[in-house]
Amino acid sequence: MSSSDRKCCGIVEEARSRRAHKPQPWIVLKLAVGFTLALIAYTSYVYVGIFCRDMIVKNESALGSLTIGIVFLVVFSILLFVVLWSYFAVVTTSPGYPAEFLEKEELERHLPAHAQQSATFNDTRGMSFELMSPKVDVSNHASALSNSGNSVPVTSPAVPAGTKQDKVSQSTFHHQGTSTPGEAHIVDISESMRVPGPAPHLHHEHFHDPSSDASSAMFARRPSTTPVLVPEYRFCNKDRIIKPPRTHHCRACGTCVLKYDHHCPWVGHCVGAYNHKFFVNFVQWASILSFWMFATVLGLNIKAQRRPLAPAINPQHIVLLALTALFGLFCCLMFLTQVQLIMLNQTTVESMGFRSMQEREQDNLAHMHRWYECGAKRRTRQLWDKEWGRIGKEGNLWWLGSRRANWESVMGKNVWWWFLPVGRGLEDGLNFPTNPRFDRQGRWRRRSEWPADLR
Numbered sequence: 001m002s003s004s005d006r007k008c009c010g011i012v013e014e015a016r017s018r019r020a021h022k023p024q025p026w027i028v029l030k031l032a033v034g035f036t037l038a039l040i041a042y043t044s045y046v047y048v049g050i051f052c053r054d055m056i057v058k059n060e061s062a063l064g065s066l067t068i069g070i071v072f073l074v075v076f077s078i079l080l081f082v083v084l085w086s087y088f089a090v091v092t093t094s095p096g097y098p099a100e101f102l103e104k105e106e107l108e109r110h111l112p113a114h115a116q117q118s119a120t121f122n123d124t125r126g127m128s129f130e131l132m133s134p135k136v137d138v139s140n141h142a143s144a145l146s147n148s149g150n151s152v153p154v155t156s157p158a159v160p161a162g163t164k165q166d167k168v169s170q171s172t173f174h175h176q177g178t179s180t181p182g183e184a185h186i187v188d189i190s191e192s193m194r195v196p197g198p199a200p201h202l203h204h205e206h207f208h209d210p211s212s213d214a215s216s217a218m219f220a221r222r223p224s225t226t227p228v229l230v231p232e233y234r235f236c237n238k239d240r241i242i243k244p245p246r247t248h249h250c251r252a253c254g255t256c257v258l259k260y261d262h263h264c265p266w267v268g269h270c271v272g273a274y275n276h277k278f279f280v281n282f283v284q285w286a287s288i289l290s291f292w293m294f295a296t297v298l299g300l301n302i303k304a305q306r307r308p309l310a311p312a313i314n315p316q317h318i319v320l321l322a323l324t325a326l327f328g329l330f331c332c333l334m335f336l337t338q339v340q341l342i343m344l345n346q347t348t349v350e351s352m353g354f355r356s357m358q359e360r361e362q363d364n365l366a367h368m369h370r371w372y373e374c375g376a377k378r379r380t381r382q383l384w385d386k387e388w389g390r391i392g393k394e395g396n397l398w399w400l401g402s403r404r405a406n407w408e409s410v411m412g413k414n415v416w417w418w419f420l421p422v423g424r425g426l427e428d429g430l431n432f433p434t435n436p437r438f439d440r441q442g443r444w445r446r447r448s449e450w451p452a453d454l455r
Contacts, residue, residue: 023254032265033091039323040083046320047076047293061311063300072296079289082420086282087267089421095272096258096429102241219364221384223357223395227441229434244430246398248349258429261347273429277411280342281421283335290328294321345398345406354392361391387446389437395444399435 054062055069227233234243239256248260250270259273271279297317304310341351369376393399400406410425417423437450447455
């Protein structure tokens with residue numbers, strides 16, 4: 001290949017890289033918001049302007065009495081108000097961006113190339129698990145940083161006003177090495193991102209690598225040995241920052257998002273640390289409103305068709321039934337999924353890592369036992385759980401010890417906040433208590449290495 005060809009290919013590749021790092025145009029991000037508002041407006045018109053109005057003004061096509069029309073209209077108005085309130089809250093509330101608390105620094109030159117590649121991989125995959133030992137030699141990363149003599153200039157973030165960190169820290173956990181009973185191991189981003197001198201060495205003396213045990217079976221549970229809490233593994237080479245824990249880069253928005261859950265086109269941006277609660281409130285009330293409209297319109301139409309000389313079904317009612325059924329089912333499934341993830345203290349991205357590990361364990365069990373040996377598979381999994389704990393709970397770095405604690409960390413302690421788009425959870429988006437079953441670098445330990453009161 002000639003030098004001119006290489007130069008041309010390099011320019012094209014650079015242009016593609018720049019486009020990949022740019023956020024989507026504003027009109028593209030907000031297009032679905034307009035569609036959602038149009039859908040709400042149309043279904044409201046059919047329900048109020050046709051369905052309820054016919055009953056209130058006593059038209060021949062009315063499907064019910066005046067009293068039924070007024071009651072349905074009042075209930076609908078209340079539900080619609082809460083839905084619009086929730087939608088306004090989630091659309092106008094920023095999910096939280098590290099750029100608001102951290103200064104962008106050109107850190108690429110301070111980190112080894114393989115550390116940047118590792119950080120990029122973790123950025124796109126989220127919290128990953130492996131069944132084999134990782135190919136990355138962590139000790140080389142630490143020694144490379146230490147030998148370079150260069151410090152990593154990172155600005156400590158300013159914790160936003162009204163942080164609930166003090167409330168979150170009141171956990172029932174004991175961390176190995178803590179002196180106060182009940183004190184949780186908190187990842188303080190303001191401390192973990194300060195690197196005043198050479199990067200600290202990664203300590204491995206207390207971590208048992210299952211791959212080094214010669215007596216271990218060929219197929220066994222082997223969680224990732226990647227120290228996900230170490231700053232170099234949280235480096236984002238797009239935003240040039242060391243990301244706070246649970247932060248991921250969104251390609252659509254073109255920036256990192258605090259406690260990234262997913263990018264939702266229906267709200268025009270990501271669901272993250274500061275608007276996650278409002279998103280749950282929105283899908284909760286949207287599903288209730290949709291099912292109310294569907295049930296009332298369908299019920300009165302079925303009742304009317306049983307009468308002699310029944311009026312023809314209004315085509316607008318049929319369209320309304322189809323839209324509310326689809327939208328209500330979608331919102332209901334989304335709400336149930338979010339409730340399950342919150343009670344496990346997992347984001348959508350993190351749940352994909354747990355699902356990946358479970359799938360790999362299924363493959364291991366398929367190699368170890370025949371397809372009909374269900375009891376043997378169950379006993380093998382029980383042995384793994386006895387050795388390590390359960391994947392989604394004890395094996396979750398962010399598990400707070402109970403479903404109630406996990407729920408309150410996102411939805412808040414006030415019960416009314418669970419249903420209304422007001423208040424906020426106990427998390428500040430930057431600092432998170434960690435599961436004491438993990439070491440300080442974020443690696444899952446065997447049950448024998450847990451604090452004594454948790455074994």
